Amino acid sequence: MRRLTRxxxxxxxxxxxxxxxxxxxxxxxxxxxxxxxxxxxxxxxAIALSARIQMLDEAExxxxxxxxxxxxxxxxxxxxxLPKEQIELRLQLLSALGGYGKALADAADNGNVAKLxxxxxxxxxxxxxxxxxxxxxxxxxxxxxxxxxxxxxGILLGNAYAAEIQAVISARDADVKQAATLLRRSLGTVxxxxxRQHAVFTDSRSDSLSLIRGDRRIDRLRAYDEWRRARQEVxxxxxxxxxxxxxxxxxxxxxxxxxxxxxxxxxxxxLLRRFVDLSDDIxxxxxxxxxxx
Amino acid sequence: MTTPRTLMSxxxxxxxxxxxxxxxxxxxxxxxxxQAIEALxxxxxxxxxxxxxxxxAQLLARYHAAQRAILKEIxxxxxxxxxxxxxxxxVLTANFRKAKDDLVAAKTKANELADRLNLTADVLGxxxxxxxAIG
Numbered sequence: 565m566r567r568l569t570r571x572x573x574x575x576x577x578x579x580x581x582x583x584x585x586x587x588x589x590x591x592x593x594x595x596x597x598x599x600x601x602x603x604x605x606x607x608x609x610a611i612a613l614s615a616r617i618q619m620l621d622e623a624e625x626x627x628x629x630x631x632x633x634x635x636x637x638x639x640x641x642x643x644x645x646l647p648k649e650q651i652e653l654r655l656q657l658l659s660a661l662g663g664y665g666k667a668l669a670d671a672a673d674n675g676n677v678a679k680l681x682x683x684x685x686x687x688x689x690x691x692x693x694x695x696x697x698x699x700x701x702x703x704x705x706x707x708x709x710x711x712x713x714x715x716x717x718g719i720l721l722g723n724a725y726a727a728e729i730q731a732v733i734s735a736r737d738a739d740v741k742q743a744a745t746l747l748r749r750s751l752g753t754v755x756x757x758x759x760r761q762h763a764v765f766t767d768s769r770s771d772s773l774s775l776i777r778g779d780r781r782i783d784r785l786r787a788y789d790e791w792r793r794a795r796q797e798v799x800x801x802x803x804x805x806x807x808x809x810x811x812x813x814x815x816x817x818x819x820x821x822x823x824x825x826x827x828x829x830x831x832x833x834x835l836l837r838r839f840v841d842l843s844d845d846i847x848x849x850x851x852x853x854x855x856x857x
Numbered sequence: 858m859t860t861p862r863t864l865m866s867x868x869x870x871x872x873x874x875x876x877x878x879x880x881x882x883x884x885x886x887x888x889x890x891x892q893a894i895e896a897l898x899x900x901x902x903x904x905x906x907x908x909x910x911x912x913x914a915q916l917l918a919r920y921h922a923a924q925r926a927i928l929k930e931i932x933x934x935x936x937x938x939x940x941x942x943x944x945x946x947x948v949l950t951a952n953f954r955k956a957k958d959d960l961v962a963a964k965t966k967a968n969e970l971a972d973r974l975n976l977t978a979d980v981l982g983x984x985x986x987x988x989x990a991i992g
Contacts, residue, residue, distance in 0.1 A: 645932050650939045653946040660953035667960040676967050683974035690981035697988045725967045729960065736956050743949050746942055749891065753938045756898040760928040763905040767921040774914070 587672045587726045588733060588825045596825060597665040599818040603747065603811075604658040607651060610754045610808045614646045617761040617801055624768040628775055646757060654750055657743055661818075664736070668825075671729050680725060681718035681841075688714025712845040719841075737826035744815040751811040758808060762801050769794045890938045894931055901927040 619640065626637045648655075691714065692707040699706070776782055776790050888896065901924055908920045 646935065650936060653943055653950070657946050657950045657953070660950045660957070664953040664957045664960070667957040667964075671960040671964045676964055679971045680967055680974075683971040683978070687974050687978040687981070690978040690985065694981050694985045694988070697985050721967075721970065725963065728963045732956050732959050732963070736952065739949050739952050742945070743953075746945060746949075749942075750939060753891070753894055753935045756894050757928075757931055757935050759898055760901045760924070760931050763901055763908075763924050764921075764928050766905070767908060767917075767924055770908070770917075771921065774917075 587674055587677060587729055588668075588828055590669075590672065590674070592821065592825050592828060593665075593669050593672050596818070596821040597662075597669055599814065599821045600658065600661045600665045602814045603818050604655070604662065606751065606808060606811045606814050607654055607658060607747070609804070610751060610758065610811075611646055611648055611651055613801075613804050613808060614754070614758055614761060615644050616804075617758070617765050618642070618645050620797070620801075621761070621765040621768050624765065624772055628768075628772055631772075631775060645761070646754065651750065651754075654747060657747070661740075661743065668729075668733070677722035677725060680721045681715075684714050684718025684721060685711070685841075688712075688718075708845065708851075715841060715845050733822075734826045737823055740822040741819055744819040748812060748815050751808070751815070755805075755808060755811065758805055762798075762805055765801060766798050769798055890934055890941070894934050894938060897927050897931045897934070901931070 619642075622642060623640075630636060688711045692710045695702070695706045695710060773787075773790060773794055777787050782790075904920050904924050904927070908917060908924070911917060911920075
């Protein structure tokens with residue numbers, strides 16, 4: 565009898581050894597989702613900034629021309645230097661990454677595994693009740709044994725699900741790395757364009773200031789105000805450019821957060837909960853075996 | 858006499874030349890698009906600094922014209938650079954879309970399985986009640 569009890573006690577160890585996969589950590593999944601969003605924002609902001617600088621620069625040139633007696637030319641509408649179509653494939657990639665991140669967050673919800681394990685345990689409970697009605701004499705041992713088996717089946721099902729999710733993550737890790745490398749290169753190119761656009765706009769703005777200062781009717785206070793206004797506009801563009809400059813950090817976070825998911829350690833809390841549930845069922849079965857005459 | 862300003866102007870002119878027209882002659886290997894963009898950007902940066910240190914209208918006009926010329930060149934190169942790797946982007950996009958579909962399918966499958974197990978448990982429960990009532 566003691567031997568049988570010992571054998572029964574080994575069961576949870578065997579089940580847990582075969583079921584060590586857990587879903588990725590929720591915080592890690594959230595970090596990856598944030599990194600994807602940040603990457604998309606940087607890319608879209610960069611193109612929007614290019615259009616903004618271009619518009620400001622053209623306005624500046626038209627304003628200078630107007631002050632010198634040229635045409636009024638108030639209409640807006642030029643071909644963008646960096647059209648959005650130019651980065652369309654990058655935005656599509658980021659959108660696909662976003663969809664993947666969202667699906668990952670949904671699939672990695674621990675509720676999915678808990679639902680599977682609970683359903684298997686419920687089935688075990690129902691089978692136990694039926695066994696007790698059909699054969700009251702064997703029920704004291706059959707009940708806990710059925711419950712234990714169903715618990716084990718539930719854990720193995722949850723494990724298979726977690727392993728499937730983990731396999732998808734691991735298979736995409738190299739792709740995330742390659743995507744980050746390509747996007748880094750593209751954003752480096754866009755950043756160089758933005759830096760030069762910024763320099764050209766700054767030149768235009770300083771040309772306007774020289775033009776204003778060249779008019780002898782402009783007093784020092786007016787010149788001072790104009791300089792402060794120009795400085796403010798240039799500084800605003802610099803700040804927006806500094807935000808785009810974070811692209812390297814953002815893409816590194818994208819790579820690192822996904823790599824952490826692909827190589828992450830099993831969720832200790834989830835493994836412990838499984839162990840506790842199994843141990844309870846084992847204890848019940850061992851007690852039933854000992855009580856059997 | 859060479860003033861610091863003249864010297865910096867010469868440096869800027871040389872850098873522009875290296876970045877642009879004379880690059881293929883001077884360099885051992887031709888520049889890649891990315892290197893050319895980087896070189897033009899660096900030349901533009903020198904011009905920007907020079908522009909900030911002078912009040913000479915003629916010199917400023919030349920610097921500003923050169924800065925615009927650099928922008929025009931850099932945009933032309935950027936368009937070429939951004940049209941590279943299209944095939945790789947398409948493959949990666951398709952891979953991530955498939956991964957999303959796989960994850961959704963796995964979750965759906967797990968939920969359906971749980972629902973089926975729950976249904977079976979409910980059926981067994983009903984049978985138990987029925988047998989108990991008959992017995």
